[in-house]
Amino acid sequence: MTVGTAKHRELGLTDSEFELIVEKMGREPNVVELAMFSLLWSEHCAYKHSRKLLRQLPTEGERVVMGPGENAGAVDVGNGYAVAFKVESHNHPSAVEPFQGAATGVGGILRDVFAIGARPIAILDSLRFGELDSIRSRHLLDGAVRGIGHYGNSIGVPNVGGEIYFEEPYEHNCLVNAMCLGLAKTKDMVRAAAAGIGNTVVLMGASTGRDGIGGASVLASAELGDGDEAKRPTVQIGDPFEESKVLECCLELLEKGLLVSLQDLGAAGLTSSAGEMAAAGGVGIDIDVARVPLREADMEPFEIMVSESQERMLAVVEPARVPEVLAVCEKWQTGSAEIGVVTDSGQVRILRGGEVVGQMPVEALVDGCPLYDLEPAEPAGWIYGNRATLAAGTSAENELLALLAAPSVASKRWAFEQYDSVVGSRTVRRPESADAAVLQLPESGNAIAVSIDGNGRRVACDPYAGTIEAVLECAQNLACVGAEPLGLTNCLNFGNPEKPATAWQLDQSVSALAEACRALGVPVVGGNVSLYNEGPEGPIYPTPVVGMVGELPDPAQVAGSAFVAAGDAIALIGPFAPTLAGSELAKQRGELDKGLPQPDIIAVAAACTIVRDAVRAGGLASAHDVSDGGLACALAESSIGAGIGCRVDLQPLRDRGCLPEQALFGEGSGGFLVSGERGVLEALGGVFLGEVGGTAIEIAAGDRSIVVGLGTAESAWCSLPAQAEHGGT
Amino acid sequence: MKWAVLQFPGSCDERDALQACTLASGEARLIWHEERDLGDVEAVVIPGGFSYGDYLRAGAIARFSPAMEAVAEFAAAGGPVLGICNGFQVLCEAGLLPGALLLNESMRFVCRQVDLVPIAPLDALSTPGGAQSNERREGRRLSIPAKHGEGRYYAPEDMLDALEVNGQVAYRYASDHNFNGSARGIAGVRNEAGNVVGLMPHPEHAVDPLTGSTDGLRVFEAVAAARARA
Numbered sequence A: 001m002t003v004g005t006a007k008h009r010e011l012g013l014t015d016s017e018f019e020l021i022v023e024k025m026g027r028e029p030n031v032v033e034l035a036m037f038s039l040l041w042s043e044h045c046a047y048k049h050s051r052k053l054l055r056q057l058p059t060e061g062e063r064v065v066m067g068p069g070e071n072a073g074a075v076d077v078g079n080g081y082a083v084a085f086k087v088e089s090h091n092h093p094s095a096v097e098p099f100q101g102a103a104t105g106v107g108g109i110l111r112d113v114f115a116i117g118a119r120p121i122a123i124l125d126s127l128r129f130g131e132l133d134s135i136r137s138r139h140l141l142d143g144a145v146r147g148i149g150h151y152g153n154s155i156g157v158p159n160v161g162g163e164i165y166f167e168e169p170y171e172h173n174c175l176v177n178a179m180c181l182g183l184a185k186t187k188d189m190v191r192a193a194a195a196g197i198g199n200t201v202v203l204m205g206a207s208t209g210r211d212g213i214g215g216a217s218v219l220a221s222a223e224l225g226d227g228d229e230a231k232r233p234t235v236q237i238g239d240p241f242e243e244s245k246v247l248e249c250c251l252e253l254l255e256k257g258l259l260v261s262l263q264d265l266g267a268a269g270l271t272s273s274a275g276e277m278a279a280a281g282g283v284g285i286d287i288d289v290a291r292v293p294l295r296e297a298d299m300e301p302f303e304i305m306v307s308e309s310q311e312r313m314l315a316v317v318e319p320a321r322v323p324e325v326l327a328v329c330e331k332w333q334t335g336s337a338e339i340g341v342v343t344d345s346g347q348v349r350i351l352r353g354g355e356v357v358g359q360m361p362v363e364a365l366v367d368g369c370p371l372y373d374l375e376p377a378e379p380a381g382w383i384y385g386n387r388a389t390l391a392a393g394t395s396a397e398n399e400l401l402a403l404l405a406a407p408s409v410a411s412k413r414w415a416f417e418q419y420d421s422v423v424g425s426r427t428v429r430r431p432e433s434a435d436a437a438v439l440q441l442p443e444s445g446n447a448i449a450v451s452i453d454g455n456g457r458r459v460a461c462d463p464y465a466g467t468i469e470a471v472l473e474c475a476q477n478l479a480c481v482g483a484e485p486l487g488l489t490n491c492l493n494f495g496n497p498e499k500p501a502t503a504w505q506l507d508q509s510v511s512a513l514a515e516a517c518r519a520l521g522v523p524v525v526g527g528n529v530s531l532y533n534e535g536p537e538g539p540i541y542p543t544p545v546v547g548m549v550g551e552l553p554d555p556a557q558v559a560g561s562a563f564v565a566a567g568d569a570i571a572l573i574g575p576f577a578p579t580l581a582g583s584e585l586a587k588q589r590g591e592l593d594k595g596l597p598q599p600d601i602i603a604v605a606a607a608c609t610i611v612r613d614a615v616r617a618g619g620l621a622s623a624h625d626v627s628d629g630g631l632a633c634a635l636a637e638s639s640i641g642a643g644i645g646c647r648v649d650l651q652p653l654r655d656r657g658c659l660p661e662q663a664l665f666g667e668g669s670g671g672f673l674v675s676g677e678r679g680v681l682e683a684l685g686g687v688f689l690g691e692v693g694g695t696a697i698e699i700a701a702g703d704r705s706i707v708v709g710l711g712t713a714e715s716a717w718c719s720l721p722a723q724a725e726h727g728g729t
Numbered sequence B: 001m002k003w004a005v006l007q008f009p010g011s012c013d014e015r016d017a018l019q020a021c022t023l024a025s026g027e028a029r030l031i032w033h034e035e036r037d038l039g040d041v042e043a044v045v046i047p048g049g050f051s052y053g054d055y056l057r058a059g060a061i062a063r064f065s066p067a068m069e070a071v072a073e074f075a076a077a078g079g080p081v082l083g084i085c086n087g088f089q090v091l092c093e094a095g096l097l098p099g100a101l102l103l104n105e106s107m108r109f110v111c112r113q114v115d116l117v118p119i120a121p122l123d124a125l126s127t128p129g130g131a132q133s134n135e136r137r138e139g140r141r142l143s144i145p146a147k148h149g150e151g152r153y154y155a156p157e158d159m160l161d162a163l164e165v166n167g168q169v170a171y172r173y174a175s176d177h178n179f180n181g182s183a184r185g186i187a188g189v190r191n192e193a194g195n196v197v198g199l200m201p202h203p204e205h206a207v208d209p210l211t212g213s214t215d216g217l218r219v220f221e222a223v224a225a226a227r228a229r230a
Helices: A005-010 A015-025 A031-040 A091-096 A098-114 A135-155 A215-219 A228-234 A240-255 A269-281 A301-306 A319-331 A362-367 A396-405 A456-461 A463-480 A500-520 A584-588 A601-616 A630-642 A651-655 A660-665 A678-683 A710-717 A720-726 B014-024 B066-076 B086-093 B157-165 B216-229
Strands: A064-066 A073-078 A081-089 A119-129 A159-166 A175-185 A200-205 A261-264 A284-288 A312-317 A336-343 A347-352 A355-361 A427-429 A437-441 A446-453 A484-493 A524-530 A543-552 A569-573 A622-625 A646-649 A672-676 A687-692 A696-700 A706-709 B002-007 B027-032 B043-046 B081-084 B100-102 B110-118 B142-148 B152-154 B169-173 B186-190 B196-199
Touching: A005 A015, A005 A031, A015 A031, A015 A355, A015 A362, A031 A269, A031 A301, A031 A347, A031 A355, A031 A362, A064 A081, A073 A446, A073 A484, A073 A524, A081 A098, A081 A446, A081 A484, A081 A524, A081 A543, A091 A098, A091 A135, A091 A175, A098 A119, A098 A135, A098 A175, A098 A240, A098 A261, A119 A135, A119 A240, A119 A437, A119 A446, A119 A543, A135 A159, A135 A175, A135 A240, A135 A720, A159 A437, A159 A446, A175 A446, A175 A484, A175 A543, A200 A240, A200 A284, A200 A319, A240 A261, A240 A312, A240 A319, A261 A269, A269 A284, A269 A301, A269 A312, A269 A336, A269 A347, A269 A362, A301 A347, A301 A355, A312 A319, A319 A336, A347 A362, A355 A362, A396 A584, A396 A630, A396 A660, A396 A706, A396 A710, A446 A463, A456 A463, A456 A500, A456 A543, A463 A484, A463 A500, A463 A543, A463 A601, A463 A622, A463 A672, A484 A500, A500 A543, A500 A601, A569 A601, A569 A678, A584 A630, A584 A660, A601 A622, A601 A672, A622 A630, A630 A646, A630 A660, A630 A672, A630 A696, A630 A710, A651 A660, A651 A687, A672 A678, A678 A687, A696 A710, A706 A710, B002 B014, B002 B066, B014 B027, B014 B043, B014 B216, B043 B066, B043 B086, B043 B216, B066 B081, B081 B086, B081 B216, B086 B100, B086 B196, B110 B186, B110 B216, B142 B216, B152 B186, B157 B186, B169 B196, B196 B216
Parallel strands: A119 A159, A284 A347, A484 A524, A646 A696, B002 B027, B002 B043, B043 B081, B081 B196
Antiparallel strands: A064 A073, A073 A081, A081 A175, A119 A175, A200 A312, A200 A336, A261 A312, A284 A336, A347 A355, A427 A437, A437 A446, A446 A543, A484 A543, A569 A672, A569 A687, A622 A672, A646 A687, A696 A706, B100 B152, B110 B142, B110 B169, B169 B186, B186 B196
């Protein structure tokens, strides 16, 4: 059985890739083989446009227990425990069907974490949509938030934080990135490499259906455009109850030491999990599709091999332990089937009963895809649009209110209240109560903090500086709760890398990520790349999403972001040199342009250390990093959170050369807004700005001074529900 | 005090409940849904979660489990039973508690810290000469997280009247805290005998000052007290 050469193009392979497959096989692939190659050689699985760049990233550190290449990375948190974590995208499925797309995005990242033997303890998410005056964006937001909630709530893993930005370039191609953290006994962790010739391959969990077929190649590696409706069958359907049973089942199997290795079935289903397990172990694998439990009896072998049905796991088990494994699956009422065997053939063989229906060298299938060099070219200017929503001559008060009401800045309570943030009894800092989520770990006697960030607009202005800022923002968020970074994961969401401008963004961004991680000494323990995020109007903002995990010794010593008591002094710590470039205000004025100042990583890191140590010593009443909307918005957020006003004078920033509106609304790395005893703050090198107190936000900034009542500010900041549900404030 | 915490496939809060029972008083163990024998337990907690996926209707399948048959017998014999969230839904489905839990008014899942007003049973504070008014039986407010999509308490008006008269309203949302639209602000009810209690908010997530509150311990203590009175 051979296939016509047109088929490979439909499946997303180029002519030269197809010729290479023929060369490596010594013959033309049949339908089963071609389907499998098309998936493992897709951008989604092979990282063919990004792998070379990713080699720059520092991946080693003394606390790293598991690095890139496994289902998730992991860092040591002491007392024999490790925290595993990873962020992954589910952008294209969510743009087609937001509820199931986002739900299965959560399901997939959970499986990545428990596949290495870690119990999931937290979820975070990073979402991007178009502006909320678009019905499509409101539909996508609503569906994605409901989907994330549905899956995470049902499975009992708390959703502890995240971020949402609304920008025009995400209108057609929204981003749904989900991050999961898990806790494992280091000695019980398991890798994904198949091992032990003659060992049995067991498929666990849900049965296999036609959902998600072709998702990896047709959906994940092509631009979205007209005809998305026709792609609906390629979006997977999630069942958190099934996942909950598979999760508990796998953790019990690992605790009992019954598995040699474990891998989840994600993109490209059995094809990628079987192929990658074999490749990692340097062995061969036989899979008999006749033994795979099916939802529809008439499925073809290629359909079974590429199905992306959710809630499935693949395990390698010693034959003598198989009965015990099946018994545990039975206890959890989850499916199990012996579908294959580990071989020494170096081949992935697909059988249907006694008949061989596909046979490919593991090396060619998994690692044979050619890697491409990018052809980056820096665009001459700002390649995205500008839309002014703020009239010239708007007063500073109204500018502050407009910024607080901007959906990217406004409180995300509407979204995070739809997520269970408390299950598991670890959540010491819930969403919006501090800059980073804090989870206690009684097992190791300490706590971890986690933050996820990535402002695509600023990366669009300057991919290098913007990416460094994303890493620094995470580091600052961790410092605000007294945590020291242990490791980082990332999800690189970009447009079509075959276009020179996008290639340049990707190249700059990865180089910056590497530099920032090296300078901070934070290893990258895993990540994900999502390319071809484009709509008819062009690419998304380049969006490297950074998830950072840190450690703090005492969960009782954690600062919040809200002011605490009237009379406390307010100060600014850090090398904060705000400008309007790339700011929320510049966006609203329609003045976005290329270029950002380059952040001073070392100076910001030094400020992080000062703040972190002060928080740990209990010296700060509150700590909040200055981010979207600048210092004025940070002051408003700390005030609204406390229900107490503030009176400050921004003269110290003006002494640094800032214009009044730069001091108020300028953005950039390195600013910490802290409160506490004036003497303590000044001893830390803080610049005194004013005091907590009153019922208004009063900011002296020369001719742009602001007095806004707390209630007025709060109304603006809490306007997301109306915008999300009706498109207006 | 020996506590048992039921565990169904799809339970989410059983480990937290286990920890809360231990903190409140005594020892606790999990009871798998297929177990028919509760052994020597002195109080049962049916925890939150999505038992059997809750796909038909929250709690509708779990009520048929072997463990629930045992719980029904235990309750009939006067044993104290606490149902939290999904556990409350299961108890209503099983007919061990009156009423039903409907979709929240907002049609969305909501996770929020709420204030609850505990209301003691009629006999707890009664003095010779008659029943106490609700106000006199109201205890100190409890700050406890709630998290559910189907938590709007519903019962027909005449049943609600009877619940009030019989002292079967166990917890009410404080004013402005009834986010799900429950009838008469009811967050939890008890059976006529007073030994079976269900509530939507999660006391097991309010037992540690680091995670927000320790008020939930008082809900467990009330269950232990019901045992003591029995």
